[in-house]
Amino acid sequence: MSGASPSRTDSKPVVIDETEAWAALAEHQRQMAAVHVRDLFDADPVRATRMAISLNDLYFDYSKHRVTDRTMELLVDLARQAGVERWRAAMFGGEHINITEDRAVLHVALRNRSATPVIVDGHDVMPGVRDVLARMRAFTTKVRDGSWKGHTGKQIRAIVNIGIGGSDLGPVMVTEALAWLKRPDLESYFVSNVDATDIMSVLDRVDPETVLFVVASKTFTTQETMTNAATARSWLVERLGDEAAVSRHFVAVSTNADGVSRFGIDRDNMFGFWDWVGGRYSVWSAIGLPVALAIGMDAFEDFLAGGHAADNHFQSVALDANIPVIMAMLGIWYSNFWGAETHAIIPYDQYLHRFPAYFQQGDMESNGKRVTLDGTQVGYATGPVIWGEPGTNGQHAFFQLLHQGTRLVPADFLIAAESHNPVGRHQSMLMANYLAQTAALMRGRSADEARALLADAGIDGERLELLAAHRSYPGNQPTSSFLVRTFDPFTLGQLVALYEHKIFVQGIVWGINSFDQWGVELGKQMANDLLPMVEGGAGAPADGSTAALLEMYRRFKEAQRPG
Numbered sequence: 001m002s003g004a005s006p007s008r009t010d011s012k013p014v015v016i017d018e019t020e021a022w023a024a025l026a027e028h029q030r031q032m033a034a035v036h037v038r039d040l041f042d043a044d045p046v047r048a049t050r051m052a053i054s055l056n057d058l059y060f061d062y063s064k065h066r067v068t069d070r071t072m073e074l075l076v077d078l079a080r081q082a083g084v085e086r087w088r089a090a091m092f093g094g095e096h097i098n099i100t101e102d103r104a105v106l107h108v109a110l111r112n113r114s115a116t117p118v119i120v121d122g123h124d125v126m127p128g129v130r131d132v133l134a135r136m137r138a139f140t141t142k143v144r145d146g147s148w149k150g151h152t153g154k155q156i157r158a159i160v161n162i163g164i165g166g167s168d169l170g171p172v173m174v175t176e177a178l179a180w181l182k183r184p185d186l187e188s189y190f191v192s193n194v195d196a197t198d199i200m201s202v203l204d205r206v207d208p209e210t211v212l213f214v215v216a217s218k219t220f221t222t223q224e225t226m227t228n229a230a231t232a233r234s235w236l237v238e239r240l241g242d243e244a245a246v247s248r249h250f251v252a253v254s255t256n257a258d259g260v261s262r263f264g265i266d267r268d269n270m271f272g273f274w275d276w277v278g279g280r281y282s283v284w285s286a287i288g289l290p291v292a293l294a295i296g297m298d299a300f301e302d303f304l305a306g307g308h309a310a311d312n313h314f315q316s317v318a319l320d321a322n323i324p325v326i327m328a329m330l331g332i333w334y335s336n337f338w339g340a341e342t343h344a345i346i347p348y349d350q351y352l353h354r355f356p357a358y359f360q361q362g363d364m365e366s367n368g369k370r371v372t373l374d375g376t377q378v379g380y381a382t383g384p385v386i387w388g389e390p391g392t393n394g395q396h397a398f399f400q401l402l403h404q405g406t407r408l409v410p411a412d413f414l415i416a417a418e419s420h421n422p423v424g425r426h427q428s429m430l431m432a433n434y435l436a437q438t439a440a441l442m443r444g445r446s447a448d449e450a451r452a453l454l455a456d457a458g459i460d461g462e463r464l465e466l467l468a469a470h471r472s473y474p475g476n477q478p479t480s481s482f483l484v485r486t487f488d489p490f491t492l493g494q495l496v497a498l499y500e501h502k503i504f505v506q507g508i509v510w511g512i513n514s515f516d517q518w519g520v521e522l523g524k525q526m527a528n529d530l531l532p533m534v535e536g537g538a539g540a541p542a543d544g545s546t547a548a549l550l551e552m553y554r555r556f557k558e559a560q561r562p563g
Contacts, residue, residue: 014082016511017336017380021078028074029337036476037066038443053323055313057485058494060323064442065330065410065478066338075329076320082509084319091504092315094120098278098515099373105515106274107281107500111307111493120276132271132286137297139251139269140289143212144186144296150209151245158187158206161290162199162232163216164224165361165520167253168192170283171216171290173358174303177351177492180420181295188294191232194224199231208239213250214290218273220252220259223524233263253286278515280362281500299489306493314501324501327480331502332509334410334478335381344402344411345388348434349487352414356388359499366503366514373511382510388412392433402441403473410478413438414495418486434481444475 016022041047041063051063067075090097094104109118109125117124142148146155161171172190175182182188189202213232217225229250236249246264253271254260260270271286283291284304292300310324319325334340343363345356367383389397391413402409415434419427450468459467484491507514533539533550541547 014511016078016082016509019078019081021074021081025071025074025078025333025337028071029333032066032068032071035066035068037064037478038475040068041442053321053326055323055494055498056309057491059483060326061481061483062326062330064438064481065333066476067330067333071333072320072326072329075333076325078332079319079325079329079505079509082511084325084505084508087508088315088504092118092311094118094125094276098513100513100516100518101275103515104276105278105281106276107278107284108307108311110273110277110284111304111311111497113301113305113308125274125276128274132273133297133301136271136286136289136292136300139271140292140297143293144183148212149248150212151240151242151248152209154209156212157185157210158189159212159214159290159293160189160191160202160206160232161214161216162191162225162228163214163253163287164192164222165365166279166282167216167218167225167287169354169358169361170280171288173354174283174288174291174492174496175294176354177487178291178295178299178303178489179351181299181489186294188290190290191228192224194227196231199228203232203235208236208245208249211236211249212293214253214293215250215263215265216253216287216289218255218279220254220256220263223528229263251289253289279517280365283496295489302489303493306490306495307497308493309490310494310497310501314498324498325505327498327502328505328509330478330480331384331410331506334408335384338408339381340384340408340410341381342385342387342407342409344398344409345386346391346394346411346413347388348391348413348415348430350390351420351487353390355414356386358496360386362499363503365517365520367507367510367512368519369507369510369512369514371512373513378510378512380510382512383506391437392430395433395437399437402477403444408477410480411441412480412482414482414484416484416486416491420486438479438481440473440475441477441479442475444473444477445471447472 048061048063052059052061054060087097091105092108094106096102097105104120106118106120106125109129112118112126112129118126139148143156148156150156161168163171168190175188187206189206191199191202213229215225215229220226233246233250236245237243243264247266247269250263250265251269251271252260252263252265253273255272257267257270261267271289273282273285273287277285284307288300291303314322314324331343345359347353347355363386364383369382371377388394388411401407402411413434415431417431419430447468450471451464454464454467454471482495484495504514530541533541534553541550
């Protein structure tokens with residue numbers, strides 16, 4: 001196999017739960033089981049400064065975790081025994097670390113802002129990357145300055161991205177996160193669901209004379225994307241009365257030039273990318289075209305520069321001071337040694353409201369795997385369930401479970417010191433809540449503390465004991481805190497890349513391939529098989545439940561028909 005991965009060159013793959021570091025961590029967890037983080041702070045006045053790392057305008061504090069210096073030493077030992085450093089070098093070196101698809105994994109090349117070549121299969125990919133960025137700049141400039149005209153000669157006033165998965169979640173997350181940079185006369189819309197409500201609700205809001213559709217599909221065959229694109233195409237042609245209008249109102253992000261041409265899009269308006277760009281890591285590529293259209297190419301390249309800064313940090317800094325490595329190993333600590341099944345991401349910034357959803361895909365599609373690289377079924381937990389909502393909304397929704405529930409839920413809290421909408425006391429109140437929640441989750445409130453508060457309020461006897469039980473909080477819930485000066489394009493790029501590398505490190509430790517998604521492919525194949533049956537063709541589903549549901553669907557459809 002060309003570009004052999006480290007697993008192919010090692011004499012024996014690492015079985016991570018048979019390593020000395022794994023055994024040492026299991027024993028250490030037993031010793032830590034009764035330790036409360038509140039006591040660790042009381043015993044170490046400088047714990048907060050020792051367990052924090054700065055990267056440009058980003059500050060990462062992991063001091064509120066159930067860890068000691070010894071814990072961190074053992075976690076770093078586990079990362080080393082898993083071969084994280086070797087795999088990191090292999091990824092940046094263009095080796096085919098995606099072994100099931102025999103591909104390199106090089107989204108880092110898309111944001112490489114240095115003059116350093118990036119070699120894949122003996123070829124430097126950077127000239128091609130720079131060429132696509134230059135073409136994106138030329139095109140976005142024409143749209144934004146009004147020199148690109150629609151079919152009837154009007155300027156573009158709305159961008160509609162049609163994609164799904166990484167070709168939707170990435171662009172919508174970044175566009176929303178940086179929406180304060182958007183021009184008020186250029187709207188952005190995103191369509192992904194094959195449910196017709198998604199596309200029709202957008203078409204109802206845009207003008208066919210001033211809309212530009214970006215169809216994002218590497219193969220130009222993705223079922224949901226091409227169904228939505230065909231609907232948009234028919235709508236446009238019907239309203240403008242001319243097939244020639246398609247070439248002025250549609251562009252493509254794809255590698256299928258023939259398919260793009262058949263659709264009616266000029267090949268000059270097709271922006272390509274490469275098979276070493278995974279969908280959930282593709283926002284850095286031409287898939288980011290709707291982002292660049294929304295915020296401008298200068299800001300988009302600042303976003304790339306932030307990602308590159310995080311790459312440099314990940315690539316060059318020792319594991320014990322490396323932000324994504326520490327993020328990853330803390331996640332391993334809770335998933336594999338404490339039994340945590342979920343991980344919450346809670347941005348205290350409304351612009352980042354799609355950030356948790358973006359990393360639901362980024363994490364769960366990457367590390368939701370049950371076999372190791374050599375095909376052996378794992379004997380330990382892999383990727384956690386990722387979820388979250390912005391603060392302070394989450395405080396009035398799921399924080400009750402975090403504070404007093406029975407589950408261990410590690411969480412990341414993110415906030416900026418400066419708001420893009422500095423109005424009155426809003427940011428001060430937001431910051432106070434951000435600080436209060438992580439402190440409360442860590443410290444909790446003991447039964448004795450609850451009794452004292454109740455006694456001060458004049459409550460005593462049995463009522464005091466009852467309420468004390470209800471108003472006690474165990475605390476000891478682990479959180480990481482991210483604080484930035486402001487969520488500008490550079491800082492957002494750093495943050496996204498740090499999370500990507502965290503996912504990569506965890507995949508290496510678990511011995512799985514973080515860069516394929518065969519489970520997703522299974523669902524697609526079965527949907528394609530069932531579609532003819534749903535539309536009345538011959539055949540029957542393989543199981544009784546699916547057959548019964550299909551029959552009930554048909555009955556409901558028949559009942560809708562008059563007569």
